Amino acid sequence: MQTELCKQLGVEAPVFAFTHCRDVVVEVSRAGGIGVLGAVGFSVDQLKEELDWIDAHIGDHIYGVDTAIPQKYEGMDSSTPEELVAMIEAAIPQRHRDFAARLMSDAGVPEWPDKNDPVSLSFSVQQAQALVDEALTRPKCRMIVNALGTPPAEIVQQVHDSGRLIGALAGRLKHGIAHKEAGLDFIVCQGSEGGGHAGEVTSMVLWPQMVDAVAPLPVLAAGGIANGRQMLAAMSMGVQGVWMGSRWLISTEAQAEPAQRESYKSASSEDTVRSRSFTGKTARMLKNEWTEAWERDDTPDPLPMPLQGYLTFDAVRRTHRYAGVGDCQKVAFNPVGQVVGQMNSEQSCRDIMFQLLTEYADALESVNALSLQE
Template sequence: MRTALTEMLGVEHPLVGFNRSPAVVAAVTNAGGFGVLAASMYSPTELDAQLTWIEEQVGGRPYGVDLLVPEKFAVSDPDDLVASLRAQIPAEHFAFVDALLDEYGLPAHSAPRGEEDALDEIAAAINPAGAQALLDVTFSHRIAMVANALGPPPADLVSRAHADGVVVASLVGQRKHAVRQLEAGVDVLVAQGTEAGGHTGTVATTVLTPEVVEVADGRPVLAAGGIATGAQMAAALALGAAGVWCGSVWLSSEEDITPRPVKEKFLAAGSSDTLRSRTMTGKPARQLRSAWHDAWDRPDAPAPLPLPLQPMLAGRAWNRVHAAAAEGHPGATALDTYFIGQVVGGFTELRPAAEITREMVEDCTRRLRALGELADT
């Protein structure tokens, strides 16, 4: 398939695979798609190592990086970023999370101070200043695209990318957001509907995509949210998209690093078992509903904090939850969750990411040909 996206990026298929696992990014890229690494939860040193590994695997094929550079975030002291943010987390929030873990019988765990500091530093980096170090690493590699998932990218990011011949993409959840992104100089718009996993708005993909195409002024638009099959990919192209941006589908891949207990919950879930919640990051993000969300919905629960305070609060708790769930702890398994879209209802087994890529593209091609035959009758 040849679209404005494949021409711009020099790839075979108009399918973008977004995932935090370098092996997924490499597999999608090598299968003719375009892999994008979710980079914000890596430290600069870790990100450099991951991008180096990806480049060793893909043999010069183009790939991209996605960062979270939010417009709104907690005010902090740039001279002491982590400490100033930690000080803003109320004691009642720490007490609530500790009581929740005790309620579900999680074993006590005291992480080494250095480990706690590393977790907080990664969460604290989700702001324009903190993202700069990740951007420096990103632009030191041979990336073809840099994407921002939370608002218009900073002007210096756009100018730096364009100076290096790097395409700039941004995710949008409303038509007005698309207009702002175009004014910021974005090259590719990702119309992400509410069905998507992670940070998302409330407008459905089938409504949002043509609205964004209408204002895109010829720039490629990718449809995102509710796309995990060739039929859904074909539907996105029929709506005017130049390709698709897929995230949740790779959580059913063998290469994805999500803990096995969470993947087993995905395989057992239906499409109505997700919800949008601020309790993981401080911003509305779709994830699999679990006992964690039920607890935050109780009348005695405090309100979630803004980004990056909420992930700093939750980070150490999730280390305990994931570790205990991996050992079969029932309380941890009940709490455990991850970001996932409504396509989770279609998951039946774990498969290689390259197989998922090929099947989606082949099925999309068949669907488009069948639609063409309908038009000829």
């Protein structure tokens, strides 16, 4: 079931897997889809290590790398990554630092062992450029995708000059149109129900509008797809593939502590919230005491991106490493979409792919049978 975009990339199935885990990238690509590694939390050295591993394990298959360069962010005028980080550190109020630290200690989350471990976050063009440069040295990396805005013209040119494709996420029509005008090759259209940064309009409403608005540019459907019936619904709207993030979080290959997996497995679709409390921009995640604490009138408001991300970086890494300690899950960063209510069993990526495509084929057959009935 190759779409035009799949043919261009040489991929068998139109399944794009967003993940921060290298093992998921490899397994999905080996199972016929394409894994895309989210690089926002990696330093360049860490990304090198991840890509070395992927290159060594993925065989003849290909993959993508995802960056996050917001359209607007605090410190856009800084000329170097060092200048940006200094500006960010100076701009975070002590009241916010104390509040975040108290939430962590009240929940009994252990301190990070080495206070000197640097913050590796790249929510800026100054930092993302180095990640893109690294990704483009890898022949099996065939596409770059950007979140939170249209990538700068120089990066679009650089990716095209290297013979690769570049796309970007869009949660609003006007963002998809801006991506098209900037010369991108495809749009990942994410509805509100998706995990991570998400807008207000639901997938069912947004996807077909986006397909029409940016035609003939290929659109990938994201937000709310975790099974074959949802995939069929998306494909019926004229998209060229599905882009899934949440479903892989509890795959057997994903790197996640048992307590975090348990939080996902036991959550219903009503247990997520769109909150600015971790990154500074609205992102969908599991609701808990942390997300509620930042909403109260007597507490600090989340800072703009990338300040809030720098402020909470320590909390994020601690809640992931010590997921099962104390009341950690009450303050943990667990980004996920509303499909979390369907995520009850841990399967390998290969099994998830097989089940997805089998269910898709069965659902298509049912729909076809229906349309033939008198």
